[in-house]
Amino acid sequence: MSVPVDMSIATPRPEATAPAAPAPAALIADGLVRRFGARAAVDGVSLALAPGACLALFGPNGAGKTTLLRMLGGLLKPTSGTVTLAGHRLPGDGAVRRLIGLISHHSMLYAALTARENVRFAAECQGLVEADAATTAALERLQVLDRADTPVRLLSRGLQQRVSIARALVHQPRLVLLDEPYTGLDDVGARALTDALRALRNDGATLVLVTHHLGEGLAFATEAAIMLRGTIVATEAVTAAADDRVSANGLASTQAFAERYRDLVMAGGA
Amino acid sequence: MAVSLPGAAPAPPAARGGVDGLLIVALVACAGVIVRALAFTPVDAMQGPAQKILYLHAPAAIVGLYFASGLVAISSLMYLWLKDPRLDRIAESSAEIAVVFLSIVLATGPLWGKTAWGTWWVWDARLTSTLFFWFLFVAYLVLRGAIEEPQARARLSAVMGGLATLLVPFIHLTVYLFRTMHPTPVVLKPSAPSMSGQMLSTFGMSTMAFILLFAALLRLRVRWATLRDANLERQSV
Amino acid sequence: MTIASRPAVRVPGFLADSWRIARKDLLIEFRTRSAFLAAAVFAVLSVAIFRFTWDATAVPAIDLAPPVLWVIFTFSGLLGLNRSFGVELADRAMDAMLASPMSREAVFAGKALANLVFVALVQALTIPAIALFFDLPAGAWWWSVVGVAVLAMIGLTAVGTLFAAVASNTRLAEMLLPMLALPFFVPVVIPAAQATALLLAGRPVSDVASWIKMLVAFDLVFVAACTVAFPYTLDE
Numbered sequence: 001m002s003v004p005v006d007m008s009i010a011t012p013r014p015e016a017t018a019p020a021a022p023a024p025a026a027l028i029a030d031g032l033v034r035r036f037g038a039r040a041a042v043d044g045v046s047l048a049l050a051p052g053a054c055l056a057l058f059g060p061n062g063a064g065k066t067t068l069l070r071m072l073g074g075l076l077k078p079t080s081g082t083v084t085l086a087g088h089r090l091p092g093d094g095a096v097r098r099l100i101g102l103i104s105h106h107s108m109l110y111a112a113l114t115a116r117e118n119v120r121f122a123a124e125c126q127g128l129v130e131a132d133a134a135t136t137a138a139l140e141r142l143q144v145l146d147r148a149d150t151p152v153r154l155l156s157r158g159l160q161q162r163v164s165i166a167r168a169l170v171h172q173p174r175l176v177l178l179d180e181p182y183t184g185l186d187d188v189g190a191r192a193l194t195d196a197l198r199a200l201r202n203d204g205a206t207l208v209l210v211t212h213h214l215g216e217g218l219a220f221a222t223e224a225a226i227m228l229r230g231t232i233v234a235t236e237a238v239t240a241a242a243d244d245r246v247s248a249n250g251l252a253s254t255q256a257f258a259e260r261y262r263d264l265v266m267a268g269g270a
Numbered sequence: 271m272a273v274s275l276p277g278a279a280p281a282p283p284a285a286r287g288g289v290d291g292l293l294i295v296a297l298v299a300c301a302g303v304i305v306r307a308l309a310f311t312p313v314d315a316m317q318g319p320a321q322k323i324l325y326l327h328a329p330a331a332i333v334g335l336y337f338a339s340g341l342v343a344i345s346s347l348m349y350l351w352l353k354d355p356r357l358d359r360i361a362e363s364s365a366e367i368a369v370v371f372l373s374i375v376l377a378t379g380p381l382w383g384k385t386a387w388g389t390w391w392v393w394d395a396r397l398t399s400t401l402f403f404w405f406l407f408v409a410y411l412v413l414r415g416a417i418e419e420p421q422a423r424a425r426l427s428a429v430m431g432g433l434a435t436l437l438v439p440f441i442h443l444t445v446y447l448f449r450t451m452h453p454t455p456v457v458l459k460p461s462a463p464s465m466s467g468q469m470l471s472t473f474g475m476s477t478m479a480f481i482l483l484f485a486a487l488l489r490l491r492v493r494w495a496t497l498r499d500a501n502l503e504r505q506s507v
Numbered sequence: 508m509t510i511a512s513r514p515a516v517r518v519p520g521f522l523a524d525s526w527r528i529a530r531k532d533l534l535i536e537f538r539t540r541s542a543f544l545a546a547a548v549f550a551v552l553s554v555a556i557f558r559f560t561w562d563a564t565a566v567p568a569i570d571l572a573p574p575v576l577w578v579i580f581t582f583s584g585l586l587g588l589n590r591s592f593g594v595e596l597a598d599r600a601m602d603a604m605l606a607s608p609m610s611r612e613a614v615f616a617g618k619a620l621a622n623l624v625f626v627a628l629v630q631a632l633t634i635p636a637i638a639l640f641f642d643l644p645a646g647a648w649w650w651s652v653v654g655v656a657v658l659a660m661i662g663l664t665a666v667g668t669l670f671a672a673v674a675s676n677t678r679l680a681e682m683l684l685p686m687l688a689l690p691f692f693v694p695v696v697i698p699a700a701q702a703t704a705l706l707l708a709g710r711p712v713s714d715v716a717s718w719i720k721m722l723v724a725f726d727l728v729f730v731a732a733c734t735v736a737f738p739y740t741l742d743e
Binding site: 350402403405406408409412413416417418422425426428429430432433434436437440441443444447448451 | 666669670673676677678679683686687689690691693694697698701717718721724725728729732733736739740742
């Protein structure tokens with residue numbers, strides 16, 4: 001049962017600072033390398049994503065997807081190479097970091113605090129002036145407002161993940177990085193997540209989604225890539241229809257991609 | 271012409287004769303000093319033959335407290351700046367050698383105290399500082415042992431090493447202030463014994479021998495660590 | 508990029524960030540209460556045990572009270588420090604904080620502040636307990652003792668919070684933290700104990716000046732050093 005989720009609610013006040021000149025691409029990674037000792041977890045990755053693009057990144061365990069994602073989010077410094085977001089180098093100052101939202105299979109919540117307290121804390125850390133209003137709006141969008149004052153540890157895994165998504169999106173980031181967000185989610189939760197992400201993408205945000213679920217990944221991705229042993233070995237644009245109905249085009253495209261993925265992984269000996 | 275000592279790692283081809291030569295020189299020097307201290311140096315009038323432990327105790331303290339500790343501090347701080355794994359290996363090796371030398375100090379101190387003036391422990395500046403630093407270096411080594419990932423291990427132990435550098439003056443100051451408030455008998459002067467000319471030269475020679483020994487042990491230990499790390503990297507790639 | 512839909516922000520300062528983090532930590536702690544109860548029970552029980560094993564004819568109360576106070580201070584402080592980073596690592600909440608605009612130094616200051624409040628509350632129980640159990644005479648010098656305790660708390664929390672961050676990266680975190688931190692507590696606990704002993708004996712504050720100066724110096728140096736060192740404990 002699909003409940004429409006409207007993510008494009010514009011907040012009343014305009015931004016206080018002068019608007020930045022539009023950048024040609026929202027996220028640019030150039031020659032990213034990250035070594036741990038002699039081992040290169042990420043060994044030369046470059047990509048460019050325009051606003052509104054969604055990259056679905058697939059790959060076996062140990063391919064370096066999480067390491068790449070952490071570099072894209074400014075949590076990890078590359079051994080060499082650069083990441084640029086909206087023209088600013090990462091890791092950057094507060095203004096750039098405010099553009100980023102992180103979602104992962106870890107909830108990044110404080111179990112003893114309520115959903116509202118968790119999301120409010122995140123809103124205040126991002127410096128939102130109307131933290132309370134933004135918190136309520138975010139919880140409402142993810143349909144957990146009725147459980148807002150329950151301690152997170154008492155919520156089911158699916159509800160926790162929705163609170164985590166509310167936490168990640170409360171400040172309306174322009175770049176959302178997702179590390180296997182569907183892990184442990186039930187159907188309702190997965191549906192709410194997909195709806196929220198699709199709305200974000202329609203609003204012009206850039207998404208990078210790391211997942212093992214080909215179906216969910218390709219459902220609203222605009223590009224797909226396969227990562228093996230630290231490098232991206234294949235990319236392609238996704239032409240599947242961006243709605244619930246999986247068109248004949250979409251199904252064929254998914255199957256073809258799945259076969260290619262399987263071949264590449266087998267060939268890579270992973 | 272590689273000389274192999276029992277128990278030592280085989281010298282890498284590039285250093286044939288180098289490391290082992292230094293160790294031999296150092297061991298010979300130490301043996302020579304021991305002989306000189308026991309047979310050719312006058313016996314102290316007040317404390318008797320037991321005073322000769324000083325020739326072991328004080329130089330060990332000098333090497334342990336100043337050379338080894340200083341090296342741990344410097345290499346830790348430089349690692350935080352330069353991130354060079356060689357600096358981490360130097361810090362690791364110096365810390366182990368520091369524990370060895372400080373253990374010698376802590377073992378000989380009570381021996382000397384008991385035989386020379388009848389108490390097992392004297393709260394003199396050197397012995398007390400040594401005790402605290404011994405705990406500090408043991409903690410440093412335990413920390414290293416508790417982290418498996420090499421980069422994280424190097425980084426976190428360098429943080430501790432760097433902070434330990436700042437701790438040093440505070441410990442010395444605490445001990446000094448404590449002793450000012452609770453002075454030990456002036457007659458015995460364990461920290462600054464008065465020595466005749468011959469005793470002073472034995473003391474000086476002993477210190478030099480220990481410094482040589484420290485250098486030799488350090489080189490051996492750093493080489494061993496380099497080989498170990500190279501081995502681990504080959505296995506993990 | 509559409510600008511109109513971005514929410515309004517006001518960049519919070521270092522103090523606001525730190526205070527928010529401290530408040531969050533304290534809220535969590537007092538909702539679960541586990542560590543505080545453990546520390547408080549440990550402190551009061553220890554005082555009682557010391558009291559009952561004490562032979563009043565052999566050692567006067569004024570000689571025993573300072574060591575008891577500072578031994579308990581050291582170990583109850585450690586109990587509180589252990590939980591400091593556990594809550595961040597459980598569900599990777601630390602990642603969210605690090606990805607936000609807040610500075611690493613603010614994260615450290617916030618955590619240290621929360622620990623300081625924790626330790627202060629335990630001390631607020633311990634000091635009266637000791638005064639009570641050991642029948643210490645009341646007097647104006649109690650305020651000097653409290654002053655010494657405050658100075659000692661600052662140094663202990665700074666160093667303890669940093670080593671809690673270091674230890675949280677290791678396998679044996681809870682066992683490792685005392686080993687790492689105790690050598691650093693020495694220049695805090697010895698001056699504090701000596702100063703307390705002199706003050707309880709009725710000596711004027713000027714007599715303990717050098718001990719107090721050392722505490723102040725330690726606080727200044729290590730609060731700065733630990734704040735600078737904290738970012739190096741993060742895996743970045």
